Amino acid sequence: MPSLPALPALAAGHGRAVLLDADGVISPLKPGMVARAVGATIPLAIHAPATLKRLGNPAIQLLDLLELFAFVHPAQSLAPTPAGFARALELPVPHSLESAAQALPEMAALLLNRLEAGKNTPANRDAAGLAARMGQAGWLWAPYVLHALGQPDARPDGMAMRLWKRLPKWEEVAPRPPPSSFAVAPAEARARLASLLGPAAEQRPAQADFCSAVTGAFAPREAEGSPQVVLAEAGTGTGKTMGYLAPASLWAERNKGAVWVSTYTRHLQRQIEQEASRLPPGTSVVLRKGRENYLCLLNFEDAMNAETRAIPLGLIARWAAASADGDLFGGDLPGWFAELYGQGLLASIADRRGECIHAACPHFSTCVIERVIRDARQADLVIANHALVMAQAVWGGLDDDNVPTRYVFD
Incomplete structure (x- = not known):
């Protein structure tokens, strides 16, 4: 386990704080006393901006455990509180400021221990050079x-920041043939729903009835230009999402085609994605959003020129290499990242509408946006927002073979 020198720790509430000094002595403090008590030391804390704000923004530095967590566990999240940390690290949950301050050194040591244990994994191949570069800033x-990685004297490596060198290249795949038009019978949809929910699930007759009703939308068209439309409504708590995912997944499986599920907000997209995790193994589910939600590698490269951004960009480089889809604003980048470094940073490295140069970009072959687009073309279920679905329908309107034939608007 990497040796961690005895460090002070600071836990702040509203109107009071607790300081654990390097000798393990706990001192309750009023906000105005913190700067003098801390002195020249740098205490451990969780969520430095929020901690400093609660204390009246004293002129002190803090070792923020959120930054360490983002480096050690990129593309993972937790609640940015002592209790959230404890649950994520499977430690006893502190129930007071005193116990929170006492827990912070153990949390830091555990994270560094995990980093040491994984120092030889491919994910940490460039970690030392990147950490040294961030240390330079x-x-x-x-x-x-660096001590945990076993390379305390590692030199800063600017190449480690160039994440496009480590991202896999996407490949063009032949378009899928047009889907078949085999229907889904209500009884089949009910059976699929039951298998997805499992035998221990609560019996909800209204959900099964809803599932049967929406199968009409997956029937073959009787005439060109006359789609099958079902307007189905059910009360809150019915289980509508699984009610339509059951026949949708069955149709996609049977007809080798994609069903697009369209909803309004990012949050609803994530909810549907979580429900879709129950679908049979091998079912391909892709989340689609507008380009402005994703990391742009060219904008990231431009941002690297600012020395003041080296620390957050280093953490972004770690995240992007582990991210499922490169989504900056609703994916696996923790929501508190913007609270630490500002929403403006994320906006500056995201794709901006109308600015993408597509194939002329030097990073086109590793572009996370282009990868998601191509993944969606081969998916069984695509979860998107209404604006993107409408735009895709218009853009694909000149080529009927590329237009989805089944939609669910939730």
Whole structure:
């Protein structure tokens, strides 16, 4: 286990704080007393901006455990509180400021221990050079991270920031043939729903009835230009999402085609994606959003020129290499990242509407946006928002073979 020198720890509430000094002595403090009590030391804390705000923004530095977590566990999240950390790290949950302050050193040691255990994995191949580069820009965790990686004297490596060198290249795949038009019978949809929910699930007759009703939308068209439309409504708690995912997945499986599920917000997209995790193994589910939601590698490269951004961009480089889809604003980048470094940073490295140069971009072959687009072309279920679905329908209107034939608007 990497040696972690005795560090002070600071836990702040509303109107009061607790400081654990390097000798293990706990001192309750009023906000105005914190700067003098801390002195020249740098205490551990969770969510430095929020902690400092609660204390009246004293002129002190903090070792933010959120930064260490983002480096050690990229593309994972937790609640940015002592209790959230404890649950994520499977430690006893602190129930007071005193116990929270006492827990912070153990949390830091555990994260560094995990980093040490994985130092030889492919994911950490460039971690030392990246941490040294971030340390060059003033990252307070750099010496501890380098020690955990077994490379305390590692030199800063600007190449480690060039994440496009590590991202896999996407490949063009032949378009899928047009789907078949085999129907889904109500009884089949009910059986699929029952198998997805499992024998221990609560019996909800209304959900099964809803599932049967929506199968009409998956029947073959009786005439060109006359789609089968079903308007189905059910009360809150019925289980509508699984009610339509059951026949939708069955239709996609049987007809080798895609069903597009369209909803309004990112949050609803994620909810549907979570429900879709129950679908049979091998069912391909892809989340689609507008381009402005995703990391742009060219904008990231431009942002690297600013020394003041080296620390957050280093963490973004770690995240992007582990991310499922490169979604900056609703994917696996923790929501608190923007609270630490500002929403403007994320906006500056996201794709901006109308600016993409597509195939002329030097990073086109590793572009996360292009990868998601191609994944969606081969998917069984695509979960998108209404605006994108409507735009896709218009853009694909000149080629009927590329237009989805089954939609669910939720």
